[in-house]
Amino acid sequence: MLLVVSSPSGAGKTTLCRRLRGEFPNLAFSVSYTTRKPRSGEVDGKDYHFVDKDTFQEMIARDEFAEYAMVHGNLYGTSVAAIERALSAGRDVLFDVDYQGGEMLRKRFGEEVVLVFILPPSIAELERRLRARGTDDEATIARRLRVAREELRHYHEYDYLVMNDDLERAYDALRAIYVAQLHVRSRMEPKARRVLESAGPETP
C-alpha cells in the first residue's frame, strides 16, 4: 500500500504521520530526492537524497520518478525504484506529498495508492496555528494560507478526509484508514484462500 497524506501546512500532518510510523514499523517513509540545499542537522539519505539540478533532470528524463514537483524553486521527487524495493520487501510506504504528487502516484500505482487529506477546522484556525508556531514571517504565513486555499480546492481528489479539530480523534481516524486498508479484500485474499483450502474439497 502507498499511503499518501496531504494537508495544508499547519494542519497537523507531520505529527500524525510520525505517530503512525511509530505505531506501525512496517510503514516505511519515502525519502525524497531534492535539489534544495541541506538545512543544518539534515542527513543525506535519511531526511532527503540531496542531488544537484542536473542529476534531478536526468532522473526525470529517465522516468525514474513516481512523482516530482517544484516547490518554491526547488525540485522534490520520489524514485520508483525506492517504492518498488519497499513493496517487494512487503512494506507499505507513507508519502507526504500534495495533490499533484498524489495524482501522479495514483496514475502509476493505481489501486495500491490510498489518498488521505487532513483538513484544518477552518482557515482562520489554520492561520492561528501558523502564528502560534512562531516560525514564519508575515509573508510566509500569507503564502502558506494562499497555498492552503489552493490545496483545499482539491479535496474531492482524495479517498478519505480527516478533520484535525482534535489530535487524538484525527489520529484515530488516520490509523483506522491504514488498518482498514490492510483488510480490503484484495490484500486479504491469500489468507482467505488458505482458510478455504483448510476446508478441504467440496463435500456434497
Added chain:
Amino acid sequence: MLLVVSSPSGAGKTTLCRRLRGEFPNLAFSVSYTTRKPRSGEVDGKDYHFVDKDTFQEMIARDEFAEYAMVHGNLYGTSVAAIERALSAGRDVLFDVDYQGGEMLRKRFGEEVVLVFILPPSIAELERRLRARGTDDEATIARRLRVAREELRHYHEYDYLVMNDDLERAYDALRAIYVAQLHVRSRMEPKARRVLESAGPETP
C-alpha cells in the same frame, strides 16, 4: 452507512458486533422480522419482530424487505422502512446477515453498504470452537461446518475480510473499518465544503 458483518457461526461475529455497538452508540442494530417462534427471554420488537408466515409473505409481496432469507425453515427479513428511519435520523445500521442478505442490501442501497466478512483461522479451529461452546449436538456441528464452507466460498463478494485469530486484533480491524468508512470522501464532503467556504472567495 449500512455495515454488514457476516461470518460462519463460531467465528466470533456476535462478540465483535456487540462490542462495536457498545463503543459507537450511533450504530443501530437492525431488528429483523422473523416467522420463528420467540425463545424464552426474547422480547418482541427488541430481539426480533415476531410475525406469522402470512404477514411475512404479505410484506414480501409489498416489497417491504431490504433483504430476507429462509434459514432452517424460518423466514428472517429486514424492513426497508426501519433502515430508512435510522438513516434519516443520521444513524448507521449494523446487520448480521449472510452473503445473500449482503447482496440484496448492496443492490438496494448501493455504496451506502459496507460488507465485512469475519474469517475463522481455519475450519479445524472453527470446529474446535463450536465443540468448546458445548451448545450444539453432533448433527448441528456438522451442519454448521457445512454452511461455514459454503459461506467461505463467497468471501470474494465482500469489501473487507477480517481474520479472527485474535479477538483484540479482529476487533481493532472491524472498528477501523467502521471509523475509516466514516471518513470516506463522500461522507465527509459537507465538512470539507464548510472549511473551503471559511476560506472566503478566491483571492488571486
